[in-house]
Amino acid sequence: MSEQSNLPATHGAHDNHGGEVDYATRDERGRYILPLEEHTPRITDIDPRAAKRAERQVAWLFTLGGACLAGGVAAYVAFDSRELISVPTIGRVSASNFWLGTLIGLGSFFIGAAAIHWARRLMPGEEAVDHRHPLRGDEQSRASAIEQFKRGAAESGFLSRPLVRRTMLGAMALFPLPLVVLLGDLGPSPKEKLRHTMWGDKRMTRIVNQGSGELVRPEDMAVGGLINAIPEGLERIQEETGTQNERAKSSIILVRMNPSEIKAQQGEGWDYEGILAYSKICTHVGCPISLYQQRTHALLCPCHQSTFDLSDAGRVVFGPAARHMPQLRLGVDAEGYLVALGDFAEPVGPSFWERG
Amino acid sequence: MSNSTIPTTPQGKAADFLDERLSISKAIKSNISKVFPDHWSFMLGEVALYSFIILLLSGTYLTLFFKPSMVEVIYNGPYVPLKGVKMSEAFASTLHISFDVRGGLLMRQIHHWAALFFIGAMSIHMFRVFFTGAFRKPRELNWVIGTVLVLLGIVEGFMGYSLPDDLLSGTGLRITQGIIAAVPVVGTYVSFGLFGGEFPGQDVVSRFYTLHILLIPGLILALVGAHLMMVWYQKHTQWPGPGRTENNVVGYRLFPVYTAKAGGFFFVVLGLTTLISALVTINPVWMFGPYTPDQISAGSQPDWYMGFLDGAVRVMPNWEISAFGHTLSLNLIIPAIVLPGIMTTLLGLYPFVSVD
Amino acid sequence: MANISGSRRRRPYASALLLLTALTTTGAAYAVTTSAIANPRTSEVTAAQIQEGKRLFTEGCSSCHGLAGQGGSSGPSLIGVGAAAVDFQVGTGRMPMAQAQVQAMRKDPVYTQAEIDALAAYVSSLGAGPGVPDPSQYDFSNANVARGGEIYRLNCSQCHNYAGKGGALSDGKYAPTLMKATPKQIYEAMITGPQGMPVFSDAQIPAKDKQDIIAYIDYLQNAPDPGGAALGRFGPVTETVFLFTAAIGAVIAVTIWIGAKSR
Structure with a gap:
């Protein structure tokens, strides 16, 4: 192949004298079809030295890839999983993760790059053309398919024996039923579980400061203060059943504000000297909220930004939540501990169909 | 019979063995020189495919160490800031993978980065197909399969995100539970079924695990197979250009050019994913800590592909209807169920409703 | 509040009363809230320190917080906030505020530690509050x-x-x-x-x-960040930014290389 013949064709699409366009060639919509550009030879096609150079580059990339992979194996042996090293601009990182990943990653990258380079430089650079065959079957096939199907359908009697057809359809319609029914024991029936929390188990429930594990006394709380709390005995339940279900319902926050700042509550006198107890579980979708801004008494949910005003009966002031945060009635027992007097008046947490 | 195909070499004998039994010569003859058009944007789907293969490989590795159990244990591993802390076995084993297994952290990060890549590449690939009109006849059915694949990818990703049972993933599960419970009529029962009772229960991680490593990847694998077979059978679309018509495909042959380019590209994608996992932290679960339903971090966000849902849930007005003893949470049903339902329906049906 | 055991908390009953009176009289709903239970340490505060603090206060703080720390339209009352609050707010540079903002930002402190101590001594002389921790x-x-x-x-x-x-x-x-x-x-x-x-x-x-x-x-x-660059430790948001810029950018660069015509 001479060099001349490999040069690109003169593009004369808009040039009547170019003579490169066969104006007879049109597609089925009548648009002209430009002929395929002639293959421009690559440097590696013409210059054997360039081809040799590309060959060496590919070989080097494969070698480098192999070497990096071997290095990765060495790094696996060399570094303990907990060893840390400092890498500029990245920080203190795990030596094992850094070296293993870098070496295996580079190794894999170089192998891939070698293959691509090989394909681009040394494998055929000339475009090939394939034909698209119509997807629609030819008339004969279609006719034959229809005919054979009709024959089979008639032979089966599906159409001529309605009794068989109907009973079969009826039986098959029932087929998925056992599959669904068998899922019944995935979980217990909800019953009234979502309506009760541990706070309702006793007439008076002492309140545990979740951080310190101590029972809360009113005088522990500063004005502007916040305590994340749970009912007394919850930790014991945890020990017995190992579940977190009760935490997801019974967690509360205690806040204290100046009694004069309380605008409204869900029940008359449910606070104790300015201490208010609200559910910690958002009424929207149940995220635990204790982002309490003591200056504005706003309680903000970090998930969807619902905001509640704890000085105003836990009212929704912003966001997608539809209902106020349920409040607990507080009091003090004979020994001076802060207690909850009964359960929440409504289910805590996200809504559900039967909630009412 | 031509003498030229009588095998003499061992490779030849092996090929002959297969051909005599499986007639592989016919399959090879009609496929090995198949032409694929060359354009960078045609490789985005390949990125998704390779990410999926990386996910299968790294995921299989992780199953060797991960314990899908919500039984509470006391952590006693090498990570001091969680020593003595109560957590689920799932979370403890994730810490074990991260700190005790050499390469475990790397595999976790590869798995997570590859998951983000997978859904990211699918989405960009989908944009390419959409804006080049490649979903039109005869490829409508493959567009539908692609839509289902994106949905399955999102569900698969969300389940994987939930498995480590850290504070962030548990928050995601909590929100999911709130949304499921909002579904009219069956919501509460579905929620109790999924979680084995009240939230969070002790079942959801092991159930998601089965779905995450068996059912959904199986479905994805089957649909990916169908997707590729349809591309193969219907032949790839191409950009207009000289010599390109509706009836041909211009490009390079499967063997050798695309074997090298596509094979090499797999190693490049693997290499880049590994390199990123060596250099950039993803989901440092040890910093989030174990999940408990009464704790949360500011700025809790889902992985990117769930962002549109979470955002829709945020901006929705707080509409909720309570009547006849039932609650209809429009603030959840509309953004989290109706909206994605409409979006995916429109997306899937687009080729059938759009005008050419 | 009256049943606080004063001796255990080392906190005189009178100061709680003073605090309440001060709050009601000034009506400062926005008062920087004090801890009713805090235990102000009686560290060696000299009269000279209080004097110096008063001078600094008059110069630098009184325009917002009032000449006697009683608060004003642009600053809350400081009566009863205690030395700890002053040490924190001034020591982290949040006070004095450069301009009106939704929230005071951390800056380089304007005052020296000795000046801060003097300010704290003066402010805690206005009404007892939590002391600077030991x-x-x-x-x-x-x-x-x-x-x-x-x-x-x-x-x-x-x-x-x-x-x-x-x-x-x-x-x-x-x-x-x-x-x-x-x-x-x-x-x-x-x-x-x-x-x-x-x-x-x-x-x-x-x-x-x-x-x-x-x-x-x-x-x-x-x-440390065992897994590599932490991306600010903000969770999935910055991970997403990285994914769609650097990570997918790198992959697309390779696709362009593969698809480009070889010369």
Whole structure:
């Protein structure tokens, strides 16, 4: 192949004298079809030295890839999983993760790059053309398919024996039923579980400061203060059943504000000297909220930004939540501990169909 | 019979063995020189495919160490800031993978980065197909399969995100539970079924695990197979250009050019994913800590592909209807169920409703 | 409040009364809230210090907080906020505020520590409040960092983020990052509840637990990133930004290389 013949064709699409366009060639919509550009030879096609150079580059990339992979194996042996090293601009990182990943990653990258380079430089650079065959079957096939199907359908009697057809359809319609029914024991029936929390188990429930594990006394709380709390005995339940279900319902926050700042509550006198107890579980979708801004008494949910005003009966002031945060009635027992007097008046947490 | 195909070499004998039994010569003859058009944007789907293969490989590795159990244990591993802390076995084993297994952290990060890549590449690939009109006849059915694949990818990703049972993933599960419970009529029962009772229960991680490593990847694998077979059978679309018509495909042959380019590209994608996992932290679960339903971090966000849902849930007005003893949470049903339902329906049906 | 056991808390009943009176008289709903339970340390405060503090206060603070610290339209009353609040607000450069903002930002402090001490002495002379904690209170050398982490996730991470990076609140307010907070400042913030932050008095979070929290924040400030660059420790948001810029960008660069015509 001479060099001349490999040069690109003169593009004369808009040039009547170019003579490169066969104006007879049109597609089925009548648009002209430009002929395929002639293959421009690559440097590696013409210059054997360039081809040799590309060959060496590919070989080097494969070698480098192999070497990096071997290095990765060495790094696996060399570094303990907990060893840390400092890498500029990245920080203190795990030596094992850094070296293993870098070496295996580079190794894999170089192998891939070698293959691509090989394909681009040394494998055929000339475009090939394939034909698209119509997807629609030819008339004969279609006719034959229809005919054979009709024959089979008639032979089966599906159409001529309605009794068989109907009973079969009826039986098959029932087929998925056992599959669904068998899922019944995935979980217990909800019953009234979502309506009760541990706070309702006793007439008076002492309140545990979740951080310190101590029972809360009113005088522990500063004005502007916040305590994340749970009912007394919850930790014991945890020990017995190992579940977190009760935490997801019974967690509360205690806040204290100046009694004069309380605008409204869900029940008359449910606070104790300015201490208010609200559910910690958002009424929207149940995220635990204790982002309490003591200056504005706003309680903000970090998930969807619902905001509640704890000085105003836990009212929704912003966001997608539809209902106020349920409040607990507080009091003090004979020994001076802060207690909850009964359960929440409504289910805590996200809504559900039967909630009412 | 031509003498030229009588095998003499061992490779030849092996090929002959297969051909005599499986007639592989016919399959090879009609496929090995198949032409694929060359354009960078045609490789985005390949990125998704390779990410999926990386996910299968790294995921299989992780199953060797991960314990899908919500039984509470006391952590006693090498990570001091969680020593003595109560957590689920799932979370403890994730810490074990991260700190005790050499390469475990790397595999976790590869798995997570590859998951983000997978859904990211699918989405960009989908944009390419959409804006080049490649979903039109005869490829409508493959567009539908692609839509289902994106949905399955999102569900698969969300389940994987939930498995480590850290504070962030548990928050995601909590929100999911709130949304499921909002579904009219069956919501509460579905929620109790999924979680084995009240939230969070002790079942959801092991159930998601089965779905995450068996059912959904199986479905994805089957649909990916169908997707590729349809591309193969219907032949790839191409950009207009000289010599390109509706009836041909211009490009390079499967063997050798695309074997090298596509094979090499797999190693490049693997290499880049590994390199990123060596250099950039993803989901440092040890910093989030174990999940408990009464704790949360500011700025809790889902992985990117769930962002549109979470955002829709945020901006929705707080509409909720309570009547006849039932609650209809429009603030959840509309953004989290109706909206994605409409979006995916429109997306899937687009080729059938759009005008050419 | 009257049943507070005064002797145990080392807190005179009178000052609680004074605090309440001061609050009602000034009607300052926005008062920087004091801890009713805090234990002001009676450190050696000299009359000269109070005098110097009063001078500095008149010059630098009184335009907002009033000549007698009673508060004004642009600044809350400082009666009863205590020395810890002054040491925190001025020591972190939040006060004096350069201009009116939704929330005071951490800056380089304007005053020297001696001046801050004088200001604190003056302000605590206006009404008793939580005192500057003693180094032994925030010494975390024997603290339990894992327990601190648990208490941190319970009480702090909802606003300050899992890694102490801070987070947004409503109305343009935010919980600041803890990356520069010193143990003393962390302690002071907990007992005084600066700006919107709730008060975590020593009765709510015992000193021992506070030390555990400080130990955990100290860990967060110096924590390594075993997995590589931390992307700011903000969770999936910055991971997404990285994914769609650097990561997918690199892959697309390779696709362009593969698809480009070879010459």
